[in-house]
Amino acid sequence: MAPDLLILAAEEEKSGLFLILPDVSELIWGAVSFVVIVFLVWKFAMPALDRALGDRQAAVVSQLEEAEDAKGAAERLRDDYQRRLDEGVQRADQIMESARSDAESLRQEIIDRAEAEAVQITERARAEAESERARVLEEARQEITSLSLDIAEKVVGTRIDASGHQELVERYIRELERETAE
Amino acid sequence: MTVPVLAQVVEVPSNVNHLFDWPAVLPFGINRVVLLMFLATLATFLFLYLPVRTPRVVPSKMGVVVETLVNFVRNGIARDTIGPESAKYEWLLIPMFFWLLFLNLFEITPLIHFPVTSRMAIPALLAGLVWVTFVFVGLKKHGLSYIKHSLIPPGVPKALLVLVIPIELLSTFLIRPISLAVRLFANMIAGHIMLAVFFLTTASYFVFEPKVVAFAIPLAFAIVITAFEIFVAVLQAFIFTLLTAVYIESSINVEH
Numbered sequence: 001m002a003p004d005l006l007i008l009a010a011e012e013e014k015s016g017l018f019l020i021l022p023d024v025s026e027l028i029w030g031a032v033s034f035v036v037i038v039f040l041v042w043k044f045a046m047p048a049l050d051r052a053l054g055d056r057q058a059a060v061v062s063q064l065e066e067a068e069d070a071k072g073a074a075e076r077l078r079d080d081y082q083r084r085l086d087e088g089v090q091r092a093d094q095i096m097e098s099a100r101s102d103a104e105s106l107r108q109e110i111i112d113r114a115e116a117e118a119v120q121i122t123e124r125a126r127a128e129a130e131s132e133r134a135r136v137l138e139e140a141r142q143e144i145t146s147l148s149l150d151i152a153e154k155v156v157g158t159r160i161d162a163s164g165h166q167e168l169v170e171r172y173i174r175e176l177e178r179e180t181a182e
Numbered sequence: 183m184t185v186p187v188l189a190q191v192v193e194v195p196s197n198v199n200h201l202f203d204w205p206a207v208l209p210f211g212i213n214r215v216v217l218l219m220f221l222a223t224l225a226t227f228l229f230l231y232l233p234v235r236t237p238r239v240v241p242s243k244m245g246v247v248v249e250t251l252v253n254f255v256r257n258g259i260a261r262d263t264i265g266p267e268s269a270k271y272e273w274l275l276i277p278m279f280f281w282l283l284f285l286n287l288f289e290i291t292p293l294i295h296f297p298v299t300s301r302m303a304i305p306a307l308l309a310g311l312v313w314v315t316f317v318f319v320g321l322k323k324h325g326l327s328y329i330k331h332s333l334i335p336p337g338v339p340k341a342l343l344v345l346v347i348p349i350e351l352l353s354t355f356l357i358r359p360i361s362l363a364v365r366l367f368a369n370m371i372a373g374h375i376m377l378a379v380f381f382l383t384t385a386s387y388f389v390f391e392p393k394v395v396a397f398a399i400p401l402a403f404a405i406v407i408t409a410f411e412i413f414v415a416v417l418q419a420f421i422f423t424l425l426t427a428v429y430i431e432s433s434i435n436v437e438h
Contacts, residue, residue, distance in 0.1 A: 025211025026303035041277040045230035052237040
């Protein structure tokens with residue numbers, strides 16, 4: 001049985017001292033192996049590890065700087081747009097203002113001109129009416145004179161010297177006018 | 183009658199020493215233990231080198247593991263113990279920790295199942311190296327007063343020096359390296375024997391009493407002990423490295 005064998009094995013154990021003392025060839029090869037691992041670790045592994053860490057640090061730093069730059073550029077761009085926008089609004093205001101004042105002055109001008117024209121037209125019409133009236137009156141006067149002469153001729157029966165009595169009739173009419181005026 | 187059947191399944195040790203008796207299989211005294219040393223050396227190097235070989239901004243998963251572990255040894259063990267001068271001793275501490283880790287973990291590595299540190303060679307070798315290192319550091323820092331300071335603790339009455347000096351001599355220069363080596367070696371040999379006992383028992387019951395209950399009990403123990411031995415393997419590598427750092431620190435600040 002296996003347990004018996006193990007017990008037997010323990011009983012017939014020879015000196016266990018070889019378990020405690022290092023084996024010489026293992027000691028030598030162990031030393032060689034340790035030198036090799038120290039060499040390999042410090043020649044290859046640690047430089048690679050430190051390089052990876054250094055690269056990562058550099059990459060992080062450069063990315064942060066890039067982000068900072070991009071942020072600055074974006075802010076400058078934004079400020080630029082804002083400034084242009086403000087200028088545009090201001091200019092639009094100016095244009096509106098000047099258009100308004102132009103329109104206002106134009107309107108005033110048109111009104112003034114229209115008023116002046118209206119006054120002129122009224123004036124001219126009045127003058128025309130006046131001269132027409134004067135002309136009509138004159139014509140009427142002449143008509144009346146000639147009619148009076150015709151009547152007088154018919155009444156008198158003779159042909160009066162037109163030019164000789166014209167003056168007489170006109171004086172008579174004027175007297176009539178004066179009387180009616182009084 | 184039953185022994186040949188068992189022998190076909192498991193290798194029956196004629197003696198418990200058999201678990202640690204490794205005759206040379208190649209010239210120059212190269213036995214299986216030496217071959218495992220080579221394997222551990224290669225594994226340690228590949229573990230530390232391959233994941234970080236190509237520098238990447240976003241590291242691979244293994245790269246993160248390696249960086250974290252190296253930083254742990256660098257900061258958690260070396261710098262926290264030794265202080266600002268710790269970088270000078272990383273050459274020893276970093277390779278030592280990872281090499282011991284792999285040598286220890288071979289205890290539970292499938293198809294290997296043998297902790298190289300359960301042989302005295304490597305614990306003794308490294309303990310000797312640690313002894314040389316901390317004595318050298320002390321002598322270099324403080325000259326011969328290092329010996330004086332390490333033998334005479336401050337505030338001890340003169341009459342007691344007769345007693346204190348031999349104790350300090352023994353504890354610092356003899357027991358320190360021996361305990362360092364034996365702690366590692368004994369932990370690993372004990373774990374190896376435990377695992378061997380429970381796995382051999384499992385195999386024996388499996389062959390002789392193929393009832394589920396019979397072999398399931400030692401198997402359950404074996405599994406639990408395997409998990410425990412993973413913990414021990416890591417812990418012993420850590421303790422060995424940490425004590426090395428502690429000894430170096432005590433040589434640097436020997437006056438305290």
